[in-house]
Amino acid sequence: MANRLLRAVIMGPPGSGKGTISERIAQSFGLKHLSSGDFLRDSIAANTEAGVMAKACIEKGLLVPDHVMTHVVLPRLEQMIGHSWLLDGFPRTLAQATALESVCELDIAISLNIPFETLKERLSERWVHPASGRVYNMGFNPPRVQGVDDITGEPLVQSDGDKPEAVLSKLRRYKDIAKPVIDFYKKKGILHSFSGTETDKIWPYISSLVSTKVPAVQASAQTKPLHTHQG
Numbered sequence: 001m002a003n004r005l006l007r008a009v010i011m012g013p014p015g016s017g018k019g020t021i022s023e024r025i026a027q028s029f030g031l032k033h034l035s036s037g038d039f040l041r042d043s044i045a046a047n048t049e050a051g052v053m054a055k056a057c058i059e060k061g062l063l064v065p066d067h068v069m070t071h072v073v074l075p076r077l078e079q080m081i082g083h084s085w086l087l088d089g090f091p092r093t094l095a096q097a098t099a100l101e102s103v104c105e106l107d108i109a110i111s112l113n114i115p116f117e118t119l120k121e122r123l124s125e126r127w128v129h130p131a132s133g134r135v136y137n138m139g140f141n142p143p144r145v146q147g148v149d150d151i152t153g154e155p156l157v158q159s160d161g162d163k164p165e166a167v168l169s170k171l172r173r174y175k176d177i178a179k180p181v182i183d184f185y186k187k188k189g190i191l192h193s194f195s196g197t198e199t200d201k202i203w204p205y206i207s208s209l210v211s212t213k214v215p216a217v218q219a220s221a222q223t224k225p226l227h228t229h230q231g
Contacts, residue, residue, distance in 0.1 A: 006031060006084040006214045007104050009091065011181065012112030013174040014162070015122040017199040019135060021112070021206060022088045028207060029214050032080060036073050036089035037133050040064065043072045066095040077103050084214065094180040107213055109185035110206060111178075113195040120167045127156040 008031070012018045026033035043051035044058075050071040054064045064072075073090050077100075091097040100106070125138040129149040136143050136156060144150050160166060185191040192209055196202045 005082075006108070006210075007087075007106050008085070008108040008110065008210075008213075009087045009100075009106060010110040010112070011178060012114065013119060013171050013178075015119040015126065015167075016112040016114045017202070018088050018112060020199050021110070021203065022086055024203060025086050025206070025210055029210055030084065031214070032083050032085040034076070034080070034085050034087045035133070036069065036087065039072050039076050040069075041131075041133060048072075066093055066099070069096055070099040074099065074103050091181055093177055094184060097181050097184050106185070106188075106190055108209070109182075109188075109191045110209075111182055111185075111191060111193040112202070113193055115197060116168070116171055118197045119171060123162040123167050126162050127158050128162075129154060129156055 006029075008025075010018050010022055010025075022033045022035075025031055040051075040054055044055045045051070050068050053068045054072065057064045057068070069090060069092070073087075073096075077085075077087070091100050122137065122139075127136045127138065127143075127147075128134070129136075129152065131152070131154065132149070134149060134151070143156065145153075147156055148154065149156060182191060182193075192206075194202045194205055
């Protein structure tokens with residue numbers, strides 16, 4: 001596969017470590033880390049038609065509809081035709097997974113299975129910079145100054161959805177929506193599931209998997225210190 005591009009997606013509930021794992025894969029293997037959340041924020045900031053619809057849904061506390069998400073994400077993927085990439089946050093639904101098939105054929109779908117108690121603990125300590133989506137954890141990845149973003153100095157917030165009373169319903173909703181997507185990739189033979197309570201212990205197994213799929217284009221990067229956050 002030395003001359004072949006790698007296309008992968010990573011799935012998991014909020015707090016599962018998607019952001020950390022994605023950054024590590026990107027740094028270690030030279031893949032582009034693509035975040036659907038970043039694409040969405042860019043689209044909203046640019047006031048595109050899809051961005052306007054997405055903003056209206058978000059302000060009402062609703063999930064962004066499939067057709068809006070695909071209009072935000074798929075054109076950006078088409079611009080990445082010459083790159084290997086890892087997509088974080090998309091697809092969330094079977095409809096999105098099916099739409100993604102029209103753009104590219106995936107090589108790997110990574111699914112993170114993290115116990116509920118671990119997710120609850122992580123999310124209770126999670127604070128976010130709303131404008132950028134940067135995530136901090138007061139337990140192991142706190143901001144340099146408490147309560148403010150490292151880069152902008154703007155206030156951090158804790159989402160109502162990250163408060164303990166909301167985590168269980170969020171996890172149930174994720175499992176209901178994600179199961180058809182997981183089954184879809186399982187049938188295609190590209191699903192790889194990883195379970196555990198610590199990202200650092202899951203990471204070697206994921207690294208080993210990806211290393212069998214791509215040439216060691218940046219093997220030296222594996223020895224560099226890696227920024228950590230839970231996504």
